Amino acid sequence: MKAVYLMETGAPDVLRYGDLPEPTLGPNDVLIQVRACALNRLDVFTREGSHGTRIDPPHVLGGDVAGQVVRVGEGVDGLRAGDKVIANGRGGYAEFALARRDRVYPLPARCTFDEGATLPVAGLTAWQMVMNRARVRPGEAVLITAAGSGVSTFAMQLCRTLGARVITTASSEEKLEKAYALGAEAGINYTRDDILERARTFTDGEGVDVVLEHVGTPVWKACFESLKPGGRFVTCGVTAGHRVELHLGRVFSRGLSIMGVGRGSADDMRALLKVVEQGNVHGVVYRTFPLAEAAEAHRVMEASSFFGKLVLHPE
Numbered sequence: 523m524k525a526v527y528l529m530e531t532g533a534p535d536v537l538r539y540g541d542l543p544e545p546t547l548g549p550n551d552v553l554i555q556v557r558a559c560a561l562n563r564l565d566v567f568t569r570e571g572s573h574g575t576r577i578d579p580p581h582v583l584g585g586d587v588a589g590q591v592v593r594v595g596e597g598v599d600g601l602r603a604g605d606k607v608i609a610n611g612r613g614g615y616a617e618f619a620l621a622r623r624d625r626v627y628p629l630p631a632r633c634t635f636d637e638g639a640t641l642p643v644a645g646l647t648a649w650q651m652v653m654n655r656a657r658v659r660p661g662e663a664v665l666i667t668a669a670g671s672g673v674s675t676f677a678m679q680l681c682r683t684l685g686a687r688v689i690t691t692a693s694s695e696e697k698l699e700k701a702y703a704l705g706a707e708a709g710i711n712y713t714r715d716d717i718l719e720r721a722r723t724f725t726d727g728e729g730v731d732v733v734l735e736h737v738g739t740p741v742w743k744a745c746f747e748s749l750k751p752g753g754r755f756v757t758c759g760v761t762a763g764h765r766v767e768l769h770l771g772r773v774f775s776r777g778l779s780i781m782g783v784g785r786g787s788a789d790d791m792r793a794l795l796k797v798v799e800q801g802n803v804h805g806v807v808y809r810t811f812p813l814a815e816a817a818e819a820h821r822v823m824e825a826s827s828f829f830g831k832l833v834l835h836p837e
Contacts, residue, residue, distance in 0.1 A: 524836065525616035526816040527580040531571030534817040534824075542580060545613055545620045549597040552626050554607060557635040558810075559614035560586040560672070561823055561832040562643050563761060569820060583816075584614025584834070587621070588629060588638035598623045606635075610642035615816055617836045627791055630799045640805030640831040641794065644672030646786040647758050649794045651734050652680040655756045655781045660685035662731035665721050665748055667691045667741055669701040669709070670829035673758060675806040677734050678704045683802050686732075689724045691717060691741070693826070700829050704806070717741060721748035729753060739763025751776045758783040806830030812837075 525542040547553050565583045567573040591605040601607070606629040611621025629638045651673070652658050664681050666674050669690040681688045682705025689708040690701050698709035710720045721730055721744075729750030735741065736759030743766075749755060755778065773780065797803050808830040811819040819832050 523617040524813060525582050525613070526813055526834075527582045527615070528569060528577050529579045531569060531577060534569070534820040536569065537583075537817045537820065538580075539814045539816070542582070542616065544618050545616075547593065547595050547620070549595040550623050551595045551620045552598060552601060552607070552609065552611075552623055553592040553594070554587055554589045554609060554611065554619050554621060554626075555592050556587050556614055556617060556619050556836045557589040558587065558639040559584045559619070559834045559836070560639040560642075560644070561819055561834065562586060562672075563759065563823070564643075565615075566820060566823055582613035582615050582619075584616070584619065585610050585612060586639050586642045586644075587611055587614040587619050588633075588635040589619075591626075592618065594623070601626065608633075608638040608641055610646075615813065615834060617813075624788060627795060630795050632799055632801055633805070636807045636810060636833050637805035639833055640672055640807065641798065642791075644831060645676050645794050645798075645803075645805065646791055647783055648673050648676030648680055649790055650783045650786045651756045651758055652677055652684070653793075654786075654790065655783060656732045656734065656754045658684050658686050658732055662686045663725050663728075664688050664732040664734060665690070665717075665730045665745060666706075666734045667737050667745065668761075669706065670697045670826070671736065672806070672831045673736060674734070675704060675830055676803060678706050679803040680797075681705060683797070687724075689721060689730070697829050712741070717744035718748050725750070732756070734758075736760070737762050739766055742766040746772075749776070749778055752778070754779045754781065756781045756783060807833055809833075810835055 568575040609621035609626040669692040738760035808828040
């Protein structure tokens with residue numbers, strides 16, 4: 523099969539395109555013909571060898587796939603060849619990928635393969651942040667950083683369905699316009715505006731109820747200080763840095779909650795897929811690339827000039 527793989531870590535040019543054997547099917551595995559594979563930041567970190575990642579060459583990147591079942595292991599039931607599915611698996615930068623049965627779900631009826639591939643990590647992470655950790659309520663003010671990221675595009679839509687008021691950050695007016703279309707009520711161009719000042723203005727000086735954040739160090743102080751008493755801070759990533767200073771006295775005296783996102787369950791995923799099937803939330807695809815151009819897709823991701831998800835096509 524054709525695949526993109528790593529023999530060593532480094533810059534995008536270390537990604538190799540060529541032939542590898544099809545993955546070996548285990549008893550609880552599903553072999554999927556990949557029609558779309560969404561990029562995640564973990565792919566970049568793994569390619570770089572950063573953030574504690576390691577590879578066992580030849581290493582095939584890619585966890586979020588959408589496609590059709592080819593065959594299943596002897597311990598798998600409920601699926602058959604030809605079924606259209608999405609999965610959080612392994613080896614998605616290839617014509618065929620594997621996923622454990624408990625991480626394979628039907629492709630929602632309203633979804634294209636491209637949209638379906640955006641759901642397993644970005645969609646489920648946003649669901650965890652909004653629904654399970656922050657437990658966003660109608661009328662609450664929610665600050666969401668990095669509007670153009672996959673997680674944030676889902677989080678804004680979910681908050682809209684709940685009747686929350688969203689303020690979001692982005693590096694350009696073009697990205698903010700797209701964020702408004704997804705449900706944001708106000709935007710902060712962080713290249714020129716002060717995040718804390720704008721958040722306080724948006725809330726008439728009270729502060730936001732919830733912060734949903736995954737940038738890390740550069741925005742930590744502004745986001746933390748934007749919280750009102752009793753506010754909730756939920757993090758799911760540290761793209762730009764992981765070390766911050768935390769004043770514990772501010773946490774207990776103001777009754778703040780700081781939470782990590784954890785890992786979503788199968789029930790969470792099924793709940794998300796139901797919302798997607800109802801048409802209330804959808805995956806935002808910025809651009810697709812042929813599999814052979816995976817290195818270029820990584821360069822686009824590193825430039826952070828996109829809005830939504832980047833997707834590879836093995837065909």
